[in-house]
Amino acid sequence: MTRAYNVGPRVERAAEVRGYQPRPDDPLHRPLCIYALDPDESRFDGAVAVVKVPYEPLEPGPVGALLAVEDVDDGGRRWAPVDLDHPTALIANGRTPSPTDPRFHQQMVYAVCSTVYTSFRRALGRPPAWGFVRRSGESGRGARLRIRPHALHERNAYYDEHAGALLFGWFEADEHPGPDARTPPRGLVFTCLSHDIVAHEVTHALLDGMRAHFTFPAGPDVLAFHEAFADLVALFQHFSYDDVVRGAIGAARGRLSDATALTDLARQFGRSTGARRALRSALGETDPLGRPLRYDAELETHQLGSVLVAAVWEAFTTTFERKTRRYLRLATNGSGVPAAGDLPDDLVRVLAEEASELAAQFLTICIRAIDYCPPVDLEMGEWLRAVITADRDLVPDDKWGYREALVDAFRRRGIFPSGVSTLSEDALLWRPPRVAIPPVEALAFAELKFRGEPGLPAGAAELLRQARALGELVASPAYTTEFGLARAGPLPDGGSVDPPCVESIRATHRVGPDGQLLFDLVAEVTQRREVLDEESGETFDFYGGATVIIGPAGELRYVIGKGVLSERRLRRQRDFMRGEQGRRYWVAVPAEERAPRRRAPLRGVFRLLHAGPEMPAEDAGSGMA
């Protein structure tokens, strides 16, 4: 008998995340030295920072509860693991930053990954789960992301979603690196020493843990969003390092757009490959008239992603200027225009503090919005709606106009959500279901079991129970369409639809009307449709489904659906698959006997994505079955 719905493997996997539970006598933090940007920067610009990583006991590696550094290089040589619990390391903030000390490299990747993980945990109010399967031999402990700082001898670094690993490359710099490069000609460049590259890669892993189908290239925006989001996290992470922020704001006389140390991403990587500039910049590209690059589905993935990054960055700087104008006026006798020369140190300090606080808020906004995104085929305009709704749920009163600044910046770049009549805040908010759906009592807060705090599920059995309660609802024929789903079975066009699948169910928090903290559930339901393309005779997958946000009484607050039978979406995916960009990510896979030929997304998409357009798809991996 066919089941009406399935429960995906990631539901139970969320219970495998077993972060370290601090004891009362534990220190709060473990201070560790890192390169705040990369080894190319001067120490006078704050190149070396001490980050406060949440404390956990570490085995040599370092190996903690969620991250495991394994330093086997591309030649199979294992480098001695750093022991950060050794008294010498404890007294000296770990190893001293050095490009020639492999143990420092291990410390750097651990510290940056741990810091980014903590940002996600703080923003989401729960420990983020990994998307990959726990390795055999890890029975009894949680899944851990493996980090290999010297895994590749190539100009690349990527998240391997199948192995559950971050692989960092090293390479020889160009014969003629840029004039600002501190790396000698043909000197070694380690991607694991670039703060931005490490933060970017671990963000891919975290985002993959939150959304399984964001690596499925259903349209031009999906992978571009993955890239843009990873860049945004790396950018806002810059603001965690006080010396860097103060130095950059001072040098740019308070104008964030001129603070290249903050806006550039992976400078050493860019300069050492002869590009004479950073790998990417938050400012994005402009036309000769200074107008920002606009959204265009034909753009290359990174270029398309940079449009989103530039939009968020513009909103950030707009808000920063709004919030800091008063300080500038105070410091300039009301003119708001600083005199020539350096800004007063106190002013720089105030501006830096404001920038850091604001960056932390924007980072939280970006991360929280993921919970409010549709589960499949994300479009950038939908992310804007997710940002607006998520932020309104957390900060109902938008005193400084964060949301308005975001809407304006997206509008200037031609990123519009479909199906929205105006760009007012109210119009952009996600809606409750159109038909009346009774509350799911089994998912009311009073019925949920936790492990100490609402962010931690009581166990796999409890998550399964919740997923089944939701599965029963979405599989009910009365509501199927509301969730973007269709009745499972063959379709008249020769394709077929699988039963819906509950992919995940998690807790999230928001602020209620009286300022009280409330806990919702966020769940993803997806449905696979196999499409037979009459033109090519090939089959391919097409997904629909919905993100469901359930309030404390079990009521459905939002249903953010993507119809599995939507012809508009199907046309869009088909166009993308046939286009120049899409052909890189979709490959033909060998057909089984008497089965139609099949086209499937490339396996190991991040390796291809990060290697740039010159890498042929066949080198990146084989197609998924």
Add this chain to the structure above:
Amino acid sequence: MPRPFHRLTRAEFADLLSRFPFERRIAGVHLHHSGSPTRAGYQGARTIGGMWCEHTAIRGWSDIAQHVTIAPDGSIWTGRDWNRPPASAAGHNGDRLAGPFMVVLIGDFDRGRDVPALDADPATAEPADPQLRAAVDVVARVQERFHLPVDSLRFHRELSPRTTCPGSALDYQLVCALVEARRASLARAAAEGAPAPPLLFDERDLAVSVIAHDLAARVSAAPDPPEAEPVEGRDAPRAGAGPSRPPAPARHRQVVDESGAPRGERRARGRRRALCIGIDRYEQRPLEGCVADARQWSAALEGLGFEPPTLLLDADATRQAILGALRRLVRASRAGDVVVLQYAGHGTQLPDVGGDERAPAGTRGLDEAIIPIGEEDGAFIIDDDLAAVFAGIPAGVNVTCLMDCCYSGTITRLAVGGAAAEHAEDGDSPAELRPRFIRATSEMIAAHREFRARARGRPARRAPARRDARGMREVTFSACRSTEVAWEEDGHGVFTTHALAVLRGGAAGLTNRDFRARVLAALGPEPRQHPTLDCRREARGFPFLDPQP
């Protein structure tokens, strides 16, 4: 503490072999199997640490016997300093100048046991099984390094007629042929191979460089006797596990405490006796690790100078048998004796039928119970039964209970297992773990009432009035707190596994308080269960498993 044991790949072993500063000439390779631990029982570093404990604490050797240990997954674990003679075979261990290199395969390779396929992969001519492949590689590389003939490989059984080690299923000629083929392929690779790529960092930062340094660190202990030789199966004869093997010479079993005095002499003042109980075959919710636990405790206690303990396993562990054996032990004890009651099985809570339980306000009156075989007749052993026996403990006798079940040791405490146990029973626990707790069903309670009613009809041994900790004559270690569950994992109780590891690490000079603290520490930073110690206050500072002061 053992120094760190390092896990190596085959390539790393080769690298280490080429870097290690050998001062001793390797004259041959000795191959062993462990017997126990078996391949299935391999648990990574924990298994190697356990072997180290066995060889040092029980046998009294200065270090783990072998130079390398090969795991079922093909991992190669470093062992003792490669410049020191091994404890491989009596009279064949060589000395500091020359002698064999000792290799141990984890597993029981006797015919009919867990023997991997010996077939070679046609493409590589190497064994398909990763463990055997690593073993052949290690032997071949050591022989190449020291220019030894293939027949310098010796099986343990050739050197000692009393053993089949490294397993009757391993054919010497076949293994030699595999080694020869491997040596030929290594020679070819050396002739044809491209030079290794340049190093990314300083050579001293390579893991193998650090390991070589670590491995060569001198152990300050006296050298092992030339006749030092391991006995398979972890020394202790296993009941029902085939013909027992002769024990190692007595002087090797002697464990030396920190003062340098042999422990046996210091403890010769009284008898040391034990009752070990393990029950797996329950009608409801059978367990898997209790019989194994009882056997392990029995072997470990024997290793500590106890008389061969009385073992009550499964069907033999009835209420009558347990209480009878315990009474005999207690009655026959004199000042200076040490008596151990070890129990691994289910625990439960039952309503108080005698009306003697003074429950705190708001709670039910409950008896704690352990569940012997025959539980369907209501023949449980409740705390009052044990209290009645312990009331007869003569002064100066150390009675120590080691309870690997959900059982609160104070006897006056009421909640065992509690809410956590009920969750666990509902299946809300990882699949690899089992709780040792049964929630009493209405049938069990009815049977219990009936049994007790029948018992009241007979002349009963008078249960003493309820006691608090001050009145306790016994010392009780329980596997968990009253609000937790005692778990079993990988075929053993979690408490037993860690308690025995502490014991093997050397319990000399430990007080009861120290022992509990060490077991708790061994359970790691986030223990699922917290072992407890219940006894009168001053007994916390008494020596663990030693006569009372």
